[in-house]
Amino acid sequence: MSYDREKQVAIEATLSAAKLCEKVRQDIPPAMEKGDKSPVTVADLGSQAIICKAISEVFSHDPIVGEEDATELRKPEMAENLAKVTEYVKGEIADATSEQVTTWIDRGNGQVGQRFWTLDPIDGTKGFLRQDQYAIALALIEDGEVKVGVMACPAYPVPNHKPGMLFMAVRGEGAIMMPFATAEQTPIHVVKADDTANMRFVESVESAHGDQDRQNAIAQAVGIKADSVRMDSQAKYGAVASGKAALYLRLPSPKSPDYRENIWDHAAGAIVVEEAGGRVTDMYGKPLDFASKPKMMENQGVVVSNGIIHDTVLAALK
Template identity: 50%
Template sequence: MKTYLTIALQAVEQAAKICQQVQAQLVEEDSLTKKDRSPVTVADFASQAIICKRLKEAFPEIDIVGEEDAQSLRQDENREVLNKIGQFLPDWSVDQILDSIDLGNGEPGALFWTLDPIDGTKGFLRKDQYAIALALLKDGQPVLGVLGCPNLPFNGQADRGTLMYAIKGEGAFTLPLGGGEAKQVHVSDNDPEDVVRFLESVEAGHANHSLQGRLMAHFGDRAKAVRFDSQVKYAVLARADADVYLRLPNSEKPDYREKIWDHAAGALIVQEAGGTVTDMFGKPLEFNHGKKLMANRGLVVTNGKLHQKIIELLNRG
C-alpha cells in the first residue's frame, strides 16, 4: 500500500501545481459573472491527464474511473481549450493529452482508482476552495484516499496549500503542498452539549440548506455555520476545524445519487481521523454499485460523538 500512496501523492501534488498555474494565469475577476468556465475546464482536463498518466505508468493493470473524458476536446469547436491545456503541458503532444485523459474511462471492479480532477468548479473560479480527490477502492470500499487542497492553508500558513491522505486501518495524515513532514490528524471531541460547527456548501443548489437549517436550529446558539466549497469540507472536518458535514437530498431532485468520486477519498480520510460517515439513515456508504452511491441517500459526516444525535434528528417523524 505504501507504493500506491507514494505514487498517488506525487500525482495529486503535480496536478495541484498545474491547477495553481492555471488559476493564476487564466482566472480573471469577472470569470464567474461572465460564466466563463474555460479556466476550470483547462485545469480539470490537465489534472486528469497528469494523474491518469502517472497511475497507469505505475499500475497499468488497475482501471481508473475518472469524472472526465476527452470526447468534447476532440471536436473542432473546443480546439482553443485544448491549445490552452497544451500551454500548461508543453512537453505533451495533443494525442498524449487526449489519450491520457481517456485513461480515466475505466469501470469499477474489484480494485480500481476513482478520481475527481477538480471538485469545486465555482470555488476554483472565485480563487477560493477546491479539491483534487483520488481514492483506491478494493472490493467496494476505499482503502487509500488523497485530497489535494491547493488553497486550504496548512497550519495557518496562507502561502501553503494542504495535502491530506489516509490508508485504511493506518490513520489520516496531513502535510503541506510542496513537501514537509506528515502529521496525523484527528476529528474534534465536541459533543451535542458543546458548540457544533456545521459545514455548509457555498453553493446553495448543492444541498438542502433549509433542512440543514432546521436541524441546526435544534442546537440553538451552539450551532455555528462554516462554509467551504468541495471535498475540502472533509479535510476541514478531519483536522478538527468543524464537526458536522451534511449532504442532504434536494427535494427537487428525488432521484439524484452522489457520484463515488465526490466522496470516496474524503470519507476514508474522515473515518481514519476518527469520524463517522454514513447516509442520512445511518447506513454505511456502499461504493460497489457502479459510479454512483445507488444504495445510499444523502450523507452525514461527523466527528463520531455527534453522529447518532444527527441521525435521530434527521429521521424524526
C-alpha cells in the same frame, strides 16, 4: 497488505496536478461547458491527464473512474482549448503531446470493479473559478472498500504559511495532513466532545447542492449553535477530519430529491474522515456504496461527523 506504493504515487500525482491547477487559476481562462452546463476549465482536463498518466504507468491494470473525458476536446472546433490544456500539462510533463494528453484523459473512462481508482480532477469547479476552495481528490477502492484516499486542497488555509494542504489516509493506518509549503506530515483527529470552539458545521456554498434550511435545523437540533461554515469541495471532509468542524451535511435538495451522489465526490474524503476517527454514512445510516456504480444509487444524502454526534444526527433526521 501494504499500500505504501499506491499512497506515494497518489500523493505525487495530486500535488503535480495541483501545481497545474494553480497555474491555470492565475490566468483564469474562460470556462468551457460540459453537456450538463456546469463549468469546466482546462484545469480539470489537465489535472485528469496528469493523474491518469501517473496511475497508469505504475498500476497499468487498474481502471480509473474519473469525472472527465476528452470527447469534446477532440472536436476540431476545440483545437484552441486542446492546445491550452496541452501547454499547461507540459509545465509538469515537458514532452507531452496533444494526442497523449487526450489519451491520458480518457484513461479515466474505466469501470468499477474488484480494484479501481476514482478521480475528481477538480472537485468544486465553481470554487476554483471564484478563487476559493477546491480539491483534487483521488481514491483507491478494492474489494468494495476505500483503501487509499488523497485530497490536495490548494486554497486550504495554513497558519503562518501559504495556503495549500494535502489530506491523506490508508485504511487501518490513520489520517494525516501535509502543508504544501513544508511537506511536514501531521496525524489528524476529529474534534472531541469537549472542544466546544470547534463544534462547528460545514456545508456547501452552492445552495443547489443540498437542503440548507434542513441542514441548519439538524445542526441546531444536535447542539451546534454557530452558523454554518460554507465551503466548496471535499475540503469540507478535511475540515472535519482535522478537528476544525464536527459535522458536514449534504442532504438532497428539495428541487432534486432523487439526486444521487457520484463516488468521486466523496470516496477520498470519506476514508480521511474515518481514519481520523469520524464516521460517514448516508442520511439513513447506511455506509456509502463506492463499489457498485459511479453513482451511489443505494444511498441518499451524506452525513459526515466526528462520530460522537453521528447517531444523534441520524435520529434528528428521522
